[in-house]
Amino acid sequence: MRRLTGFNVISLTLGFAFLYLPMIILITYSFNSSKLVTVWAGFSTKWYGELLQNEAFLDAAWVTVQVAVVSSTIATVLGTMAALVLVRAGRFPGRTLFSGMIYAPLVMPEVITGLSLLLLFIGIGLDRGIFTIILAHTTFSMCFVSVVVSSRLMTFDESLEEAALDLGCSSFQAFRLVTLPIIAPAVISGWLLAFTLSLDDLVIASFTAGPSSTTLPIKIWSSIRLGVSPEINALSTIMIAIVAVGVITASLITKRASLRQQADERAAVRA
Amino acid sequence: MSQTVFEPWNDPQAKPLIQFKNVTKRFGDFTAIDNQTFDIYEKEFFALLGPSGCGKTTMMRMLAGFEAPTEGTILLAGQDIAPIPPNKRAVNMMFQSYALFPHLSIWENIAFGLKRDGKSKDEIAARVAEMLKLTRLERFANRKPHQISGGQRQRVALARSLAKAPKLLLLDEPLGALDAKLRQDTQFELMDIQETTGTTFVIVTHDQEEAMTVASRVAVMDDGKIVQADTPARIYEMPNSVYVADFIGEVTIISGTARRGDGAYEVSFAEGQPTLFAESDTEFANGQECHLAIRPEKVSITAEKPSDRRNALEGSILDIAYLGNLSTYHVELAGGQIVKAQTANTRRLSRRDFTWEDRVWLSWTDTAGILLKG
Numbered sequence: 134m135r136r137l138t139g140f141n142v143i144s145l146t147l148g149f150a151f152l153y154l155p156m157i158i159l160i161t162y163s164f165n166s167s168k169l170v171t172v173w174a175g176f177s178t179k180w181y182g183e184l185l186q187n188e189a190f191l192d193a194a195w196v197t198v199q200v201a202v203v204s205s206t207i208a209t210v211l212g213t214m215a216a217l218v219l220v221r222a223g224r225f226p227g228r229t230l231f232s233g234m235i236y237a238p239l240v241m242p243e244v245i246t247g248l249s250l251l252l253l254f255i256g257i258g259l260d261r262g263i264f265t266i267i268l269a270h271t272t273f274s275m276c277f278v279s280v281v282v283s284s285r286l287m288t289f290d291e292s293l294e295e296a297a298l299d300l301g302c303s304s305f306q307a308f309r310l311v312t313l314p315i316i317a318p319a320v321i322s323g324w325l326l327a328f329t330l331s332l333d334d335l336v337i338a339s340f341t342a343g344p345s346s347t348t349l350p351i352k353i354w355s356s357i358r359l360g361v362s363p364e365i366n367a368l369s370t371i372m373i374a375i376v377a378v379g380v381i382t383a384s385l386i387t388k389r390a391s392l393r394q395q396a397d398e399r400a401a402v403r404a
Numbered sequence: 405m406s407q408t409v410f411e412p413w414n415d416p417q418a419k420p421l422i423q424f425k426n427v428t429k430r431f432g433d434f435t436a437i438d439n440q441t442f443d444i445y446e447k448e449f450f451a452l453l454g455p456s457g458c459g460k461t462t463m464m465r466m467l468a469g470f471e472a473p474t475e476g477t478i479l480l481a482g483q484d485i486a487p488i489p490p491n492k493r494a495v496n497m498m499f500q501s502y503a504l505f506p507h508l509s510i511w512e513n514i515a516f517g518l519k520r521d522g523k524s525k526d527e528i529a530a531r532v533a534e535m536l537k538l539t540r541l542e543r544f545a546n547r548k549p550h551q552i553s554g555g556q557r558q559r560v561a562l563a564r565s566l567a568k569a570p571k572l573l574l575l576d577e578p579l580g581a582l583d584a585k586l587r588q589d590t591q592f593e594l595m596d597i598q599e600t601t602g603t604t605f606v607i608v609t610h611d612q613e614e615a616m617t618v619a620s621r622v623a624v625m626d627d628g629k630i631v632q633a634d635t636p637a638r639i640y641e642m643p644n645s646v647y648v649a650d651f652i653g654e655v656t657i658i659s660g661t662a663r664r665g666d667g668a669y670e671v672s673f674a675e676g677q678p679t680l681f682a683e684s685d686t687e688f689a690n691g692q693e694c695h696l697a698i699r700p701e702k703v704s705i706t707a708e709k710p711s712d713r714r715n716a717l718e719g720s721i722l723d724i725a726y727l728g729n730l731s732t733y734h735v736e737l738a739g740g741q742i743v744k745a746q747t748a749n750t751r752r753l754s755r756r757d758f759t760w761e762d763r764v765w766l767s768w769t770d771t772a773g774i775l776l777k778g
């Protein structure tokens with residue numbers, strides 16, 4: 134058994150402190166009863182109550198949730214379809230180009246993506262609002278879904294689909310009844326990933342949002358320019374909680390699925 | 405035997421279930437199936453046998469609809485199946501990898517095909533129960549595929565492909581993963597199922613004993629071609645080529661030249677060795693090259709030269725392969741030719757007649773061997 138030496142304990146503490154101290158401070162001060170952000174005056178949840186009274190924040194939160202749910206759902210459908218083509222269709226002319234083009238937004242600076250979308254929307258005369266944010270978020274989160282799903286599809290045994298066809302399924306039924314349930318964990322983690330990406334995106338949203346549709350990150354960003362209020366701390370704490378739940382769920386699902394797959398493979402080897 | 409023999413391939417009236425007509429399958433410029441024409445009849449148990457990569461799986465996949473012939477046509481019950489997609493064919497395939505659906509229980513796996521047919525709930529339940537009983541899987545109905553053993557999984561795959569009572573069932577190395585005992589049990593189970601359901605089976609196997617046990621006809625393949633398709637007995641006793649003789653069972657091939665004698669051909673094969681005699685239906689010209697194929701169990705091994713047989717050769721024992729019930733002796737003749745002889749081990753080992761290096765006589769009758777051209 135290896136032990137934690139003193140040195141290891143210190144580096145671990147420092148590392149985690151570096152990563153999480155800012156968030157811990159933020160969360161702590163969200164429970165501060167004082168209006169002064171940097172002076173501790175006792176525990177209170179009153180800022181959470183105030184938050185619920187703040188129409189502007191609530192509106193922004195509602196926009197954010199709508200955008201996140203709709204865009205991550207569309208991105209999941211499109212990303213899964215793209216993954217199917219990339220993994221299944223074998224060689225076709227332009228395949229390399231196609232896959233390169235799907236993965237490019239992964240490394241594209243967000244400012245560029247945001248700007249080019251803005252130019253497009255202006256060019257085609259689309260009024261900026263919640264709809265344009267959804268389009269923009271779908272565009273950039275789709276490639277993340279596609280990466281997650283195609284890595285699962287690589288190890289998917291195609292004879293399962295052939296067996297489904299053999300037993301009387303149409304191709305679509307075979308996908309719905311066999312392929313989709315089996316790759317579901319990857320699709321769900323892709324969705325969660327897209328959801329959290331959309332939830333905390335500031336850059337692309339600020340390019341594509343209109344005056345009527347402000348998302349939470351934009352709202353927070355603009356209001357701290359007037360000074361940090363405890364309400365913002367409370368709001369940020371809630372967002373941290375949502376994102377954390379999303380990320381943890383996604384990784385648990387992936388972990389369980391891979392453990393399960395290992396068990397299946399062990400069983401297959403024993404057979 | 406009073407029973408009528410099942411030999412539809414000899415009956416000109418019989419209608420074949422499957423007809424391959426000049427079927428060729430190419431992958432790029434590689435020819436996997438080379439211009440094959442043959443028939444498979446209803447209720448047959450047709451075994452495809454051949455070395456790895458000779459095209460057995462390709463043949464099955466064309467029948468199931470996962471590959472299309474590059475040239476030629478395949479007829480099922482007189483109908484060209486080319487335009488029929490796999491999900492519309494009355495053909496089911498049991499995959500070599502089983503391809504069980506991991507997210508469904510054993511029960512649901514077996515019911516999968518029935519549900520697609522839009523059968524009623526009761527009908528499906530009854531049929532699945534029947535299949536579970538047939539394959540002795542009742543106790544595992546609610547388990548998932550990864551919770552049962554390899555042999556059980558193999559039976560699930562079989563039950564699933566049988567459930568729809570297809571006209572034609574394709575089994576791609578169905579017993580590959582089983583131990584000898586379970587394999588034999590399942591072979592008999594398969595034959596039982598075949599007798600009770602009347603389904604036509606096409607089975608791929610690497611195991612010639614399996615092919616001999618279950619098949620009504622065995623097709624020996626080589627390099628995309630069926631070399632011979634015939635009953636197991638005829639394949640064994642009357643191979644049409646050295647390739648088939650050598651592929652099925654043990655055999656000694658003695659190559660020489662033929663000369664027509666009285667009633668039998670005379671075969672001279674080596675300087676200083678006596679001439680051998682063999683009856684043959686195949687015609688050979690005088691001096692034509694020929695190969696005498698002879699099964700080890702038809703060769704007697706004695707200490708003295710037998711007086712009653714014309715075919716007698718002397719040699720010394722090079723090797724003894726002990727197989728439990730049988731022993732195979734490898735006897736080397738004076739010119740280096742090796743001839744195999746097999747005897748039943750009716751006595752205990754310690755009282756065996758012959759041992760290494762012993763000089764022995766090998767003999768057989770004129771009809772024991774078969775003369776082949778190539």
Ligand SMILES: Nc1ncnc2c1ncn2[C@@H]1O[C@H](COP(=O)(O)OP(=O)(O)OP(=O)(O)O)[C@@H](O)[C@H]1O
Nearest residue numbers: 431434436454455456457458459460461462463610
């Ligand atoms: N999709 C494919 N593309 C290219 N070549 C293929 C393809 N499928 C099969 N082949 C080739 O066709 C030949 C026959 O393959 P097939 O799978 O039918 O062999 P097999 O007789 O079933 O062998 P085994 O006993 O090892 O299963 C092989 O040489 C194989 O490499």
Ligand SMILES: [Mg+2]
Nearest residue numbers: 460461462576
């Ligand atoms: Mg094969």
